Amino acid sequence: MSYISSYCHISSTIYSVNGQVANTFESGTLDEIISELYTSLDIKYSKFHKMDQLSKIGFIGTELIKRDFPAIDNYGENDIAVLFANRRSSATTDINFLDSYQDGGIPSPSLFVYTLPNIVIGEISIRNKWFGENMFTISNHFDANYFANYCDILLQKSSEAALCGWVNVDDNKIEAFFFFITKKDIKQLNLQLNSEKLTEIYRAI
Amino acid sequence: MITYIGSENIISPLGNSAEENFTHVSNGKSGIELFKNVGVGKEDLYLSKIKSLEVDHKFDYLLSNCLDSIINASSDNIINSEDTIVIISTTKGDIQENLATPIQASVDKLQQDYNLAHTPLVISNACISGVLAMNTANNFIQANSYKHAFVIGADAISSFVLYGFQSLYAVSDEPCQPFDKERKGITLGEGAAGVLMSSDPTVFKKESFEFVEGTSSNDANHISGPSRTGEGLYRTVNKTMELGGVKTSEVDFISAHGTGTLFNDEMESIAFDRLEMNAIPLNSLKGYFGHTLGAAGLIESAISMQSMRNNTVVKSLGYANDGTSGGINILTENIEKELTTFLKTASGFGGCNASAIIRKVK
Known part of the structure; x- marks a missing residue:
């Protein structure tokens, strides 16, 4: 049995933590919204500025979860599995990389390294010194059944917790949902992990 | 409970079955050849490219042909079973021909064409995707989420990926020489491979192994x-x-x-x-x-x-x-x-x- 101990949503208009709206954004470009979110975190992490949008949103979502659930620091460095997913892989960066060479230009190495969706997991692992299980999957819809089942499976094996993210940054829209799964209901949110509960909180905003 | 693994298949420049590929490999034959004008600035480069594969949507072709071979090497009808999941491993899918949805369009088609009971799980985790796909199949089987998993990995050569590795100066100007003193980088290849994994050893037509x-x-x-x-x-x-x-x-x-x-x-x-x-x-x-x-x-x-x-x-x-x-x-x-x-x-x-x-x- 596993529990959802923290969750947050980020869209192009609001972000919320555990279902409570934490901030709303004035209309702006994606880069402006991402910049506003990063500034509101009040952290200095120079690597953030070279990331693509997918990695930036993944990074910010993880920071929001950590802030809501500081006990995350008590886990060992191999303990936390990171499972992320989205609809369109690294599509936005793929297009930017293609644009870099299409009209006789020189292919951009700094864009190319972000043309793999799991780079966001790498960025989060580097930031937090997490050496646990990794997996990036691609699906048309948020697959609550997969996340609930696979978190349970990993937590019954060698992982103690799982950080999950459904992270879409395409067509000038952000749709992201992050949740942290633990073996005990440490924060007593009373959210036992199953696909129905996960679907319910995913849709709640 | 044991997870069994077998019915392996490989599609590569060296052949269309695991046996054919192994025969060539054990004789020291490589699929790598020099191709003209393929790199950035029309550079000639070594590739392991399937020359006979002149179809649109190579990725789709590789996936379905590989799946067919595994199906033929296994018990009838388990591909459509409620107890079966298909797990697909790829990095860039059909990127050469479908920039907008390089992976999902092909997977949706596969699900329809084979009338699969469950949506395939697609793992895109860089170069560990294939091993991760087998690991995931094993985890599902051990947890009794599914009894059988068809696990297929495929990637086709694209200028997108080739130019990308060239931009990193990671492509060798000779056939790659892993672990050698003179090694200079990778040689890009294409192909597909797959296995069946199952809790039931009787679904394999040939001897299976333990994962x-x-x-x-x-x-x-x-x-x-x-x-x-x-x-x-x-x-x-x-x-x-x-x-x-x-x-x-x-x-x-x-x-x-x-x-x-x-x-x-x-x-x-x-x-x-x-x-x-x-x-x-x-x-x-x-x-x-x-x-x-x-x-x-x-x-x-x-x-x-x-x-x-x-x-x-x-x-x-x-x-x-x-x-x-x-x-x-x-x-x-x-x-x-x-x-x-x-x-x-x-x-x-x-x-x-x-x-x-x-x-x-x-």
């Missing part, structure tokens, strides 16, 4: 450079061995990742040294197939399963002189001996590493 355990670990170090200490690789192999209850002395050979880049191969040698696996015969199969990205873990596992069937570990093609600091046993000749157990490893961008152990059923 003992598989895990992954991140280096937490750099997104495109391997860890200097081989941290993630060291950790995943340790974890897999420990969870699987397998001792180093039981591992007959290692199918390493061995891309042919300076830093990757050095990292692997350091990890295997730390693991005290120096004496275990080891190969990289990239000299035969190039780097096939999302297909690599499955192609190399399928060849290693063929190795066990034929009791022959194949040499690490392209390797002549030791070019890494770990002091590991890279094969310069094929070895014929009774084989029981092998370790498969993979490492990729994003600092990811995965490992798996497969052995003959006791």
Whole structure:
């Protein structure tokens, strides 16, 4: 049995933590919204500025979860599995990389390294010194059944917790949902992990 | 409960079955050739490219042909069973012809064409995708989520990926030479491979193996450079061995990742040294197939399963002189001996590493 101990949503208009709206954004470009979110975190992490949008949103979502659930620091460095997913892989960066060479230009190495969706997991692992299980999957819809089942499976094996993210940054829209799964209901949110509960909180905003 | 693995298939320039591929590999034949005007600025480059594959949507073709072969090597009708999941491993899918939805469009089509009971799970986790896909299948089977998993990995050569690796100065101007002193980088390849994994040994038409355990670990170090200490690789192999209850002395050979880049191969040698696996015969199969990205873990596992069937570990093609600091046993000749157990490893961008152990059923 596993529990959802923290969750947050980020869209192009609001972000919320555990279902409570934490901030709303004035209309702006994606880069402006991402910049506003990063500034509101009040952290200095120079690597953030070279990331693509997918990695930036993944990074910010993880920071929001950590802030809501500081006990995350008590886990060992191999303990936390990171499972992320989205609809369109690294599509936005793929297009930017293609644009870099299409009209006789020189292919951009700094864009190319972000043309793999799991780079966001790498960025989060580097930031937090997490050496646990990794997996990036691609699906048309948020697959609550997969996340609930696979978190349970990993937590019954060698992982103690799982950080999950459904992270879409395409067509000038952000749709992201992050949740942290633990073996005990440490924060007593009373959210036992199953696909129905996960679907319910995913849709709640 | 045992997870069984078998019905392996490979599609590559060396052939369309695991047997055909293994025959060529064991004779030292490579799929790598020089192609004219393919690189940035029309540079000639070595590739392991399937020349006969002149179809639209190569990725779709590779997926379905590979799946067909596994279906033919297994019991009737399990592909459509409620107890079956299809797991697909790829990095860039159909990127050459479908930039907008390079993976999902092909997977949706596959699900419809084969009338699958469940939506396939698509794993896109850089170069460890193939090993991760087998690990995930094993986890599902052990948890009783599914009884059977068809696991297929495929990637096609695209200018997108080729130019990308060229932009990183990671492409060799000769056929790749993993672990060799003179190695200069990767040779890009294309192909597909797949296996059936199941809790039921009777679904395989030929003898199957035991998939003992598989895990992954991140280096937490750099997104495109391997860890200097081989941290993630060291950790995943340790974890897999420990969870699987397998001792180093039981591992007959290692199918390493061995891309042919300076830093990757050095990292692997350091990890295997730390693991005290120096004496275990080891190969990289990239000299035969190039780097096939999302297909690599499955192609190399399928060849290693063929190795066990034929009791022959194949040499690490392209390797002549030791070019890494770990002091590991890279094969310069094929070895014929009774084989029981092998370790498969993979490492990729994003600092990811995965490992798996497969052995003959006791």
